[in-house]
Amino acid sequence: MLPVAAGNLLTLLDDIATLLDDVSLAAKKTAGVLGDDLALNAQQVTGVKADRELPVVWAVAKGSLLNKAILVPAALLISAFAPWLITPLLMIGGAYLCFEGFEKVVHKFLHKDSAADLEQRKAAMADAKVDMVAFEKDKIKGAVRTDFILSAEIIVLALGVVSTRPFLDQVGVLVITAVLITVGVYGLVAGIVKLDDVGLYLKQKTGAASQALGNGLLWLAPVLMKVLSILGTIAMFLVGGGIIVHGLPFVHHLSEAAVALAGGGLMGTVASTLVDALTGILTGAAVLAVVSLGKKLFGTSH
DSSP states (O other): OOHHHHHHHHHHHHHHHHHHHHHHHHHHHHHHHHHHHHHHHHTTTTTOOOOOOHHHHHHHHHHHHHHHHHHHHHHHHHHHHHHHHHHHHHHHHHHHHHHHHHHHHHHHHHOOOOOOHHHHHHHHOTTTTTTTHHHTHHHHHHHHHHHHHHOOOHHHHHHHHOOOOOOHHHHHHHHHHHHHHHHHHHHHHHHHTTHHHHHHHHTTTTSSHHHHHHHHHHHHHHHHHHHHHHHHHHHHHHHHHHHHHHHSSHHHHHHHHHHHHHHHHHHHHHHHHHHHHHHHHHHHHHHHHHHHHHHHHTOOOO
């Protein structure tokens, strides 16, 4: 009886080791998307009142977990019964990312916040009675929508790693990957947005080294947030454009031709990235044009 139990334990440990190895491989496969996910989510809390940053991050993190609770079973069902749906769904999500990125750029350069909007926000931030969670509702909803698309790509990429594994292994890898990614990404986002608080705390210390480090963090925090905001918008074009490129054969062939023309290697990677970015920008412009036309035809502002 004892040898049988020991054998079962060793088999279980071997299964766990294999599962963790698959999780590690899935994490490596999705590393590029994770960088974009981090930049996009850090971007969402720019302009939020300091004492509301962590609640906003937590609200988006909960939305992200809910997204993955929907996406993991959906991905498994689609993979099992309708694998042909994966690419079209990803392309719809990619087009939405491109649209959102292009809309941000257009709004930045063509539209300015009205004085009334600015005064309303200042008054809300100054009034302790105002429920900032409700005030930030649109920002949180937008972040969760963006997270849904990126999470979908991450889940699909992870599923591709274990597509030939038994069903229970697929479930285990996707669930573990989804949880680890959510904790990792939003943990980093929370750390990034609180850099200024750490800097202020260190600046108030008596030691010269602590004060110098505090001053450095206070300088770094807004710079880092601005950089992440820019990278977040760029990421929308790169991720969305990359999905469109890989989903449309003729565009994918153009990308391969650009890589070959660049000679492969580093220059090939640059050429491929530029094709993804250009595709993302053009897709975003096209979708925004269609949406704007739809608003005019149907008289809606949303």
